[in-house]
Amino acid sequence: MFPRPIEKATPPARALYKIALPIALIIWLLPLLAVALTSLRSQADILNGNYWGWPTSFNMLENYTAIFENTPIGQYIFNSFRVTIPTVIGAVALSCMTGFALAVYKFKGNLLLFFLFVAGNFVPFQILMVPVRDFTVNLGIYNTISGLALFHIAFQTGFCTLFMRNFIKALPFELIEAARVEGVSEIRIFWYVVLPLMKPAIAALSVLIFTFIWNDYFWATVLTQGADTQPITAGLKSLNGQWLSSWHLISAGSILAAMPPVIMFFLMQRHFIAGLTLGAVK
Amino acid sequence: MRDYWRINQQRLAPVLFLMPGLLMFVVYVVIPIFQSVNISLYAWDGLGEKEYVGIANYVELMDDEAFYTSIKNNVIWLVLYMLAIPAGLFVALFLNQNVRGIRIYKSLFFFPFVISQVVVGLVFSWFYDPSYGLFNKVLGFFGADPMAILADEDWVTYGIIIAGLWPQTAYCMILYLTGLNAVDSEQIEAARLDNAKGLKLLWYIILPQLRPATFIAMVVTIIGALRSFDLVSIMTNGGPWGSSRVLAFYMYEQAFSEYGFRMGYGAAIAVVLLAIMMIYIVGFLYKMYRDERGY
Numbered sequence: 001m002f003p004r005p006i007e008k009a010t011p012p013a014r015a016l017y018k019i020a021l022p023i024a025l026i027i028w029l030l031p032l033l034a035v036a037l038t039s040l041r042s043q044a045d046i047l048n049g050n051y052w053g054w055p056t057s058f059n060m061l062e063n064y065t066a067i068f069e070n071t072p073i074g075q076y077i078f079n080s081f082r083v084t085i086p087t088v089i090g091a092v093a094l095s096c097m098t099g100f101a102l103a104v105y106k107f108k109g110n111l112l113l114f115f116l117f118v119a120g121n122f123v124p125f126q127i128l129m130v131p132v133r134d135f136t137v138n139l140g141i142y143n144t145i146s147g148l149a150l151f152h153i154a155f156q157t158g159f160c161t162l163f164m165r166n167f168i169k170a171l172p173f174e175l176i177e178a179a180r181v182e183g184v185s186e187i188r189i190f191w192y193v194v195l196p197l198m199k200p201a202i203a204a205l206s207v208l209i210f211t212f213i214w215n216d217y218f219w220a221t222v223l224t225q226g227a228d229t230q231p232i233t234a235g236l237k238s239l240n241g242q243w244l245s246s247w248h249l250i251s252a253g254s255i256l257a258a259m260p261p262v263i264m265f266f267l268m269q270r271h272f273i274a275g276l277t278l279g280a281v282k
Numbered sequence: 283m284r285d286y287w288r289i290n291q292q293r294l295a296p297v298l299f300l301m302p303g304l305l306m307f308v309v310y311v312v313i314p315i316f317q318s319v320n321i322s323l324y325a326w327d328g329l330g331e332k333e334y335v336g337i338a339n340y341v342e343l344m345d346d347e348a349f350y351t352s353i354k355n356n357v358i359w360l361v362l363y364m365l366a367i368p369a370g371l372f373v374a375l376f377l378n379q380n381v382r383g384i385r386i387y388k389s390l391f392f393f394p395f396v397i398s399q400v401v402v403g404l405v406f407s408w409f410y411d412p413s414y415g416l417f418n419k420v421l422g423f424f425g426a427d428p429m430a431i432l433a434d435e436d437w438v439t440y441g442i443i444i445a446g447l448w449p450q451t452a453y454c455m456i457l458y459l460t461g462l463n464a465v466d467s468e469q470i471e472a473a474r475l476d477n478a479k480g481l482k483l484l485w486y487i488i489l490p491q492l493r494p495a496t497f498i499a500m501v502v503t504i505i506g507a508l509r510s511f512d513l514v515s516i517m518t519n520g521g522p523w524g525s526s527r528v529l530a531f532y533m534y535e536q537a538f539s540e541y542g543f544r545m546g547y548g549a550a551i552a553v554v555l556l557a558i559m560m561i562y563i564v565g566f567l568y569k570m571y572r573d574e575r576g577y
Contacts, residue, residue, distance in 0.1 A: 002462065002470055002488050004479075006379045018381065025390055031405045031448075032393065034416065051414045094303035101299035105292065111574060113304070115567050120311040122505055122563045126533040126552040130321055130545050131314035134328070154310030157303045185288075186295035215398035217512045222538070233400045237516060240404060247408060254404050258397040265396045269389060276453070277460040277498075 039063055039251035046248050063252045071242075072227035073253055076235030080260070082145045083152065083220075083231055084213045088206050090153035091160050095205070096198060098157065099164025100190055104176060114165060121158030125218050128155075133222055148223045148231075152213050160205055163278060167201040168194060204275030207268040211261040232257045315556070322549035329543075339550035348524050349551065352532040355439050356508065356558075359528060362443045363450060363507035367499045370454025371492075375484075377455070378462045388459060395452040403516030406445035407432060432518050435525040442513050442526060450506055454499045461495030462488075497569075504562050508555065529555040 006017050026033070034052065040063065041055045050056065067073050102114050132151055133142070141147035171194070179189045220234035227235065236250075236257050243249050265272050287294065322339055324332040343349045377388050394402065409415050412430040421428060431441040465488060473487045489496070511530040514520060520527040520535060527535070529551055537548030 001378070001380075001467060002465060002483065003375055003378065006381060017379070021381075021384075021387055024376070025387060028391060029393060030416070031409050032397075035401075035405050035408070049414055051408075052416055052419060094306065097299040098303035101296040105296040107293070107296055111571070113300070115570070116312065117307060118570065119563050119567060120307060120315075122559065122566070123311070123315060124509060124530060124552065124555045124559055125511070126530050126548075127318045127556045128311060128314040129318075129534070129552065130328075130537055130549055131317035132310060135310075135314070150306075151310055154306035157307050158311065161303065161307075186291045187298075190295075190299070211396060215400070217398065217400050217515070218534075221515075222534075233398050236400050236404070240516075247414075250404060250408075254401045258401050261396050261398070262393070265392075266389065273456060273460065277457055277495075 035251045035254055038248055039255050041248045041251075043246075043248065046246065051247070059248070063248050064256075067249055067252050067256070071239055071253075073232070073235065073239070073256065075227050076230060076232040077256065077260075079145065079229060079235075080214055080231035080233075083149050084210055086149045087152040087156060087213045088209045090149070091156035091209055092202055092205050094153065094157045095160030095164045096195065096202070097190075098161045099168055100194055102161065102165040103168035104173075104194075114161070117158045117161040121155075121162065129222055136223055143224050143226065143229050145224075145229055148219060148229070151219060151223065152216070156209050156212070160209070163205055163275070164198070164201060166278070167198065171197055200271065200274065203268060203271040204278075207264055207272045208275045210264050211272075214261050318549045318552055318556075321546055322553050324546045326545045327543045328537075328545045332546075335546065339547050342547065343550055343554070348527060348532060351524060352527045352529045352551075355526065355528045356510075358439055359443055359446075359507040359510050360504065362440070363446065363503050364500075366447050366450035366454045366503050367496065369447065369451040370456075370499065371458050373451065373455040374458035374462060378459060388456075392452050392456055394449040395456070397449075399446075399449070399512035400516050402445055402449055403513045406441075406448075406513075407517050410441055433522050435522055438518055438522065438526040442510075442517050445517065446506075446510060446513050450503060453502060457495045457499050458492060461492040465491045501562070501566055505559070508559055508562075529558075 006014055009017070037055065038046075038051060040058045040060045041050070042057050042059045042062075045051075045056055098117070102110060136142045136147045136151065139147070141150070175193055175197075176189055179193050184193070214231075215233060216231070217233040217237070220231050221237075224230045224234065230238070236253055239253055240250055321332075323334060323336060325335045325338070326332040373391060377384065377391060410417050410431040412418055412428050412433070417431065418428040429437070431437045469487055469491075470483070473483055478487065509530060510528050511534065514526055514528055514531045515534075518526045520531055533548045533551040533555065536544045536551060
């Protein structure tokens with residue numbers, strides 16, 4: 001293990017490490033902690049400039065009720081779910097199939113197609129922006145949830161295919177060969193042999209894509225406008241303009257926007273990290 | 283029909299499985315790239331007739347001061363964003379221990395990456411606020427005058443990059459933590475017997491084993507730096523006076539904003555950005571190709 005395990009260090013060093021850990025964490029998360037605390041502050045505190053001291057009163061209920069009552073934040077959050085969930089399902093489903101095809105079959109242009117998915121996944125969004133917006137307008141789904149979700153599904157398929165293909169490639173190929181010898185059809189091999197083994201990959205991708213899409217801001221501003229369709233990221237930006245210096249409300253909104261991916265991360269931590277660090281170890 | 287399927291299924295199955303995903307990807311990603319390149323040769327407001335102007339948009343870019351500001355800022359982003367890699371390694375080394383509760387610490391350190399850049403941007407705008415922000419409280423504590431980082435042409439880009447480094451460092455940290463988990467402990471013990479320790483051990487024994495993690499960290503950091511848009515849009519909207527623009531933001535501004543809907547000009551900026559990114563994309567694909575061939 002590197003660095004040398006702290007248990008083997010001298011007692012003072014060990015004690016120092018144990019003190020340093022929480023201090024480092026508090027400094028690291030200070031901006032976030034301050035926001036969490038500010039979301040509980042009263043209007044009076046904000047007016048008096050009490051941003052960093054202890055709140056004079058805790059107004060959690062008032063502040064959070066206020067943003068739900070006075071702003072469409074509930075609708076924004078609902079929209080985020082309506083975009084994110086179909087995207088997760090769609091992109092994961094499509095990439096299970098593309099990944100399977102690229103990992104299992106040898107055909108001409110296999111690697112080329114694979115590289116197409118990989119390269120597409122890295123291009124700057126701006127090169128897609130004008131045509132995708134135009135295309136979405138022409139389909140009549142500009143400023144709709146489906147318009148945004150369809151694009152996300154298509155774009156995320158690139159990254160998901162990279163992930164799935166490499167995952168299936170690492171599975172023991174003998175399983176598929178054995179099934180073929182038994183006369184099992186290719187579709188049944190996909191469904192009954194490979195898919196059950198892909199559960200960890202599906203879990204990892206689901207949490208990752210959930211987080212990516214939930215946090216997407218760029219496409220939300222390009223393909224939607226107004227509270228009926230905009231997800232929370234874009235919504236927060238427009239609320240920020242309206243609220244001006246009502247930092248307690250902005251903070252409460254930020255905390256709400258951050259919640260779902262944070263909860264998702266804590267629930268599925270192992271899968272999340274497995275997905276994110278794919279390829280970090282040989 | 284059934285027989286035809288049974289005999290040819292190994293040739294037909296890949297087509298079947300690829301079709302839906304590939305179709306979506308081609309329609310929404312591959313074709314738009316070429317369309318953008320094409321649009322960059324036109325003057326177009328997004329609604330009316332397109333007018334072919336050849337390379338006029340690119341010629342105009344050559345004389346556009348805002349374009350040079352954006353490129354300059356992109357270079358600063360690219361260089362400074364790389365700090366996330368050593369910083370991430372540093373945090374990972376700090377956390378790579380087996381004390382009680384360390385798993386919770388690791389997850390909490392990872393937090394900034396999980397939350398949206400919109401939230402990160404808001405949090406940092408507030409952190410920099412000249413009258414209330416913690417940053418200025420700290421400056422005041424040391425007797426310095428308050429600074430409005432986000433309103434200062436010379437500092438604004440650095441201020442935004444620091445906000446970006448926060449989640450990016452968390453990302454690199456997690457990559458290195460995973461990498462450190464897999465280093466060969468026998469090699470380390472052997473090196474320790476030879477009296478290697480500290481930085482020397484890190485440099486000669488550990489870092490070479492962390493190369494896959496470093497590679498991924500570089501890829502995601504470079505792409506992240508060139509894609510920077512959210513933070514600029516949230517924190518400054520390109521200001522003050524356009525001094526914090528980056529290519530990704532400037533393109534958006536030209537295509538969809540009060541400055542008029544200059545789709546062709548915007549597309550030309552996007553093409554330049556893509557050309558820069560292609561250097562890295564091709565490099566990445568080349569490495570993947572070599573790995574696939576098993577060289």
